[in-house]
Amino acid sequence: MNQINDRSRDIGAFVPAPDDDMIICRCEEITKGEIRKAVHDGMFTLTEIRRYLRTGMGLCQGQTCAKLVKGIVARELNISPAQLEPATSRVPMRPIEMHVLANEGKEDE
Secondary structure, rough: OOOOOOOOOOOOOOOOOOOOEEEEEOOEEEEHHHHHHHOOOOOOOOOHHHHHHHOOOOOOOOOOHHHHHHHHHOOOOOOOOOHHOOOOOOOOOOOOHHHHHHHOOHHHH
C-alpha cells in the first residue's frame, strides 16, 4: 500500500510549534499551524489540503505557497516531498451575472 495513503499509520499527536502562526498561503491567509493540523486531521495529500483549507486557490493559484505547503505536509508525514503528488489544478473561475449570459450572441443579430 502507498505509504502516503495508509491512513492507519500513526503520525503522532499534533504538537503546536512556535512558528505555527506564520502565514504560508498569503492569498487565503492560511498559517503553517493550520496546514500541520489538517495533516493530523487526516488530510495526507496536497489535493485534500487544498480542498480542506483552500491553499493555492487564491489569486496566485499556488505560485507562492505550493512548495512551502508541500514541504510542510511532507515533514508532518515524515516522507520526502518527492513522494507527494501535485495538487489538482483548475482554471480560476469568476462569477458572471445572468444578464451577460442572456445577452450572449444577441449582438450578432
